[in-house]
Amino acid sequence: MGRFVGVxxxxxxxxxxxxxxxxxxxxxxxxxxxxxxxxxxxxICDSGCGEVNFNCETWNFDGGDCIGIAVPNCxxxxxxxxxxxxx
Numbered sequence: 001m002g003r004f005v006g007v008x009x010x011x012x013x014x015x016x017x018x019x020x021x022x023x024x025x026x027x028x029x030x031x032x033x034x035x036x037x038x039x040x041x042x043x044i045c046d047s048g049c050g051e052v053n054f055n056c057e058t059w060n061f062d063g064g065d066c067i068g069i070a071v072p073n074c075x076x077x078x079x080x081x082x083x084x085x086x087x
Contacts, residue, residue: 028056047071 041063
C-alpha cells in the first residue's frame with residue numbers, strides 16, 4: 001500500500017495588510033448622509049431642504065415618502081409628510 005503525504009498550506013496575513021471597509025452613505029446630492037440614515041422612509045419627505053436629500057431613484061424617493069406629493073424647490077421649505085403615515 002502506498003502512503004498519502006498531504007501538504008497543508010497556511011497563509012498568514014500581516015495585520016498591516018488588513019483593511020476595514022467603512023460603509024459610506026451618500027444622499028442624492030452626493031453629500032455624506034451617515035448621520036441621517038434614520039430619516040430614510042420615516043414618513044417625512046427629505047428632499048434636500050433640510051440636512052439630507054433622499055428624493056431620488058437611488059433612495060426610492062425617500063422610501064416612498066416623496067411619491068405623490070408636491071416637493072418644494074427649497075427656496076421656501078416646509079416639512080411634507082406622505083399619506084402613508086396616515087394609513
